[in-house]
Amino acid sequence: MKFLQIILICFTFAFSSLAQDSFIDKMNEAKKTTKEELGDLKFDGSKSTYFQVREEVSYKEVEVAIFLRKNYHLFFNGNPTSAKVTVRIYDKPANNPNRIMLWEVKNISGKQKSVSVEELKKMYAYYVENVDNLRSIFVDYEIQKGKPERGGVVMVLGY
């Protein structure tokens, strides 16, 4: 019986490696598709955010330095996730209570969305006088609770 248990554990481990590799392939495929969406824009980087759907709401944050190029365009691909994920872009990090939300997509799952820094600055101009002080933006992913599973969102930068 003990032998069977050991084999079962080993099998689960081997199977989860297979599942992990196929999920990475899914994320890489999403990145490839999103890069194709750039059109005339030049690719300038990407960030694949991996998460585990949990029984409670969880968050991930990615900072993007926007001062390096004149007008970044951000492309999001939520195809690799079936969980409900809200994407929000802020001017400041999550620990700052005075931060301003500049953009939101309620559920990116199975969708592709994009926004430019110019659009974000237009929104920012409603709140502050000098929009040029916006040097970094903070992309927050709010992962809704659900049945435990792997998920991910790909963000691609173009200019």
Next chain:
Amino acid sequence: MKNITKIFVALLTTGIIYSCNNEEVKSEEDTTKKKTGLIDIDTTDAFTSDEFEFILPRPFALAASFEEAGMTYDETRMNSLENLDSYKTEGKQILNFGVYSTDLVYNIINEQPQYSIKYFNGLKTLADRIGMGRIFTEDELALKIEKNIADKDKMEDLLVDVHEASQEYLQNNQLRFLSIIQFAGAWTEGMYLASFDFEKKDQNVISNKIVDHMTLLNNTIKGIKLYEDRDEDLQKVLDGLIDIQSAYNNYESVKSAEGMPKLTSDEINTFKNKIHEVRSLIIS
């Protein structure tokens, strides 16, 4: 019962064969790592991103941010390729992979094909030592680069592929934490090359650039701190970067700023000296 056992054994064997094929090269690298005890990485949750991350800019984007401030070319400023063989620890090799990446871009944007090819070959050598040599063989990337080395625009695209391939390699091999070390080297070299003739340039422009780049420095420090078992070389570099950050935060113009700080010439000069110190640590 015997049949069930047989099925499990068969499935397990299939799983192991798959894992072995997939991990062939990796296990060799892992053994080397265990032997040398260099950078110890916690990979238990490597495929769940941290709660906070940031996009690592490419060396081309770093260089572009300084182009408008004017960055003159001088080949003696780059890290000499003669130093390549002196980098024995993984920390030094990865840091200098970043340094040489920036030097390569510096050559390309200044249209120096002879130096570009030399630095590209140096980069390839380091990539082999780190275990990332395969990134140049995929899609015949190395051949394409050698063929287009004098074409600035094509090279920019090809170096995007190199950057992506190296990031994917680190990600897929559960080594994504190493990319921040590579970036630390690239960032320091970029700041170092840009820092020459600071005094002859528009001080407002230079001040704005430094202020902008502090965001990248802060995140780099956060990233390197994630290593609990940093080797001595990396610890020294981290201390140096923290020293730059502390000095900056204590500048009068930063402490008193309401919006974007305007650094004084003295502050810019102190900043420059500190960058030079950290760069010496990395390349020595």
